[in-house]
Amino acid sequence: MSAVAIDKRAVAASFSRASSTYDQVAELQRQVGSNLLARLPESLQPRALVDLGCGTGFFTRALNARFGRAVLGLDIAEGMLRYARAQGPEQAAWITADAEALPLRDSSQDLLFSSLALQWCPDLGRALNEARRVLRPGGCMAFNTLVEGTLGELRGAWEQVDGYIHVNRFMPLAQLQAVLAGAGFARWHCEVEAHVLHYPQLSALTHELKALGAHNLNAGRPGGLTGRARLKALTAAYEGYRQDAGLPATYQVAQIILYK
Template identity: 70%
Template sequence: MPEAVIDKQQVASSFGRAAATYDQAAAFQRQVGHNLLERLPAAWQPEYVVDLGCGTGYFTRALARRYAVPVAGLDLAEGMLRFAREQGETGHGWIAADAEALPLRDESQDLIFSSLALQWCPDLGKALAEARRALRPGGRLALTTLVEGSLSELRAAWQAVDGFVHVNRFMPEAHLRDCLASAGFAGLSCDIETHVLHYPQLSGLTHELKALGAHNINPGRPGGLTGRARLRALTEAYESYRQPQGLPATYHVAQVQLYKEG
């Protein structure tokens, strides 16, 4: 993904501000992360584990419980780390970290777990290279990331209203697979899950995205407040997607496992 698309500081600030509201809005994020956990080998016992893009620390603690080892929570957003720290320690604590420049020694980790975080990296290839460097021989990077087509209904509804960028851009699946294949790992698997969430009203989706810190952070977004007329037009455009269950929001999630040569 071109570097100009994502501003790391904007990402950190947006998610940091959402720390106190994130967990209440994160049911989908937890489902995706639990699906990733379930893909890890049941009998495997990694000794050195980090949760990259740990957010509030939900999966950092889940990993510590599962493997009964200290787990470090790494995140770019200081606000998320402060919130996670207030919930208690996991052994190795909470560390401000950029996925593209990990503060980890070479060949020091058995498992790097990262759920719905690496889509915010301007250079995914650099993040994958850093993870590979930090993994011990035989180690594994387990990650989930959103791919193009996620929130397609919201994007299309906004396109009917104006020409601004209102919805975060995600990497095309083919580009993601190319990045994974060229990252130098000994083996990989990549499966795409499709999740369709439903909301009684559009405000349920937009409020949830704001509570998660995942609302629009792309260049080309409109400045200032969104006018009432545009919101009415957006609501009318989104209504064309209504299903019996409600207004759909579709997410395409890549479930990825990368294995370092032993």
Template identity: 60%
Template sequence: MTEPAASTRPDKRSVAASFSRAAASYDGVAGLQRTVGDALLARLPADLAPARWLDLGCGTGHFSRVLAARFPRTEGLALDIAEGMLRHARPLGGAAHFVAGDAEHLPLRDASVDLLFSSLALQWCGDFAGVLDGARRVLRPGGYLAFSSLCVGTLQELRDSWQAVDGLVHVNAFRRFEDYQQLCADSGLRLVGLERCAEVLHFPDLRQLTHELKALGAHNLNPGRPGGLTGRARVRALVEAYERQRQPLGLPATYQVVYGILRKA
């Protein structure tokens, strides 16, 4: 089993720049991110008492502050590739140290943390096997990696609607759930749990959905995405295609969320 080709994954500089620009608007539209992060926290062992934890892909630092409240007598680290997110997070506290870094090349010592927590960040990493290798390296024996990510099927309604318009790449690509299964099985970490759960949001119109994606910094970051402005005729065609999927609660946007808990022997 191999990872998706590098050419199909977002460029790290584009990801960092997009999320840096979104730092000020992110928390205002991050309802799904809060729901998923809380669900990941609920999957942690009840007796977990880490001496040192890392919030990997900390964003605005919301879950760094939650972790600090949950484990008040521990040292917390927060890491993100987006400098703009770190500038937003530092004054709000939560972690003892905020570090600019790459999840695929963790700038931490071997066996230096007891909990590596990462919610909705690792889907942007092209080398997920490298992320798992790094987690195994930096975790102490008995330490946990808890992550949530996204897999194929995320924003499928938007993808299908664009396919009906022009067939071009307008929606971010994500790994298959089967890839997560195989990579976790091959990681050298003990798999405690791995599952996929669908979260469906509803929007009054397409404009609200695209506004939220931009405010999160999670709009189309794929290589090969169309450049320039989208013409009015294509936008009308997209709206018409998406409207055919309208439900009583509004236009659906499905997120296929992967939750994983792994432990170092």
């Protein structure tokens, strides 16, 4: 997210609140994280590995199962880590930290994995600098993030209602590629997958975003409750996007592998 002002405490609090509901609605998150896992080179045999922004630990467990190694699950939201710790695996350590300031030694890690977390960092370049610092030469970082076009229908519908930013801002692909090119890695690869989900009605989408902890946290959103009239106008505007399968919500997911 290229948000000018993301309040990290608000991000941590929102995800902590969502820890007990996240897994029930995280189908897309499962899919795109699994696609990222599948992109890891077969020959990879990391000894020290981290799941950055591990959330409930689903991929921390998957990494542990794939590599048979202890995994460090790191997240900014303590509530998420409490939940993750309770699920195991035993071969994991959990740490509350910010991806933009990793409490890890230089050149200490072989693999950094991160699914749908780094779009919450106000400064992706800084997070990548940190990643490069803690990776061993030859080490690999695999992450995915959301780019412009994500939730474009919701943004478009709100634009028809008022002028506020109601939807998180996501970086244009060209900007992401420029950040990747400037991050000092030896080589990298980026590919975008589009996923379109369908909902019977708008409330199903907005409830899901809330259960994920991923509703709008950008500065500039209007405070208070959505008024009934505005909600009615939003619902009508979103209906303009309806397809046979229901109301569409598009996610543009960039899948990225970098080598130090």
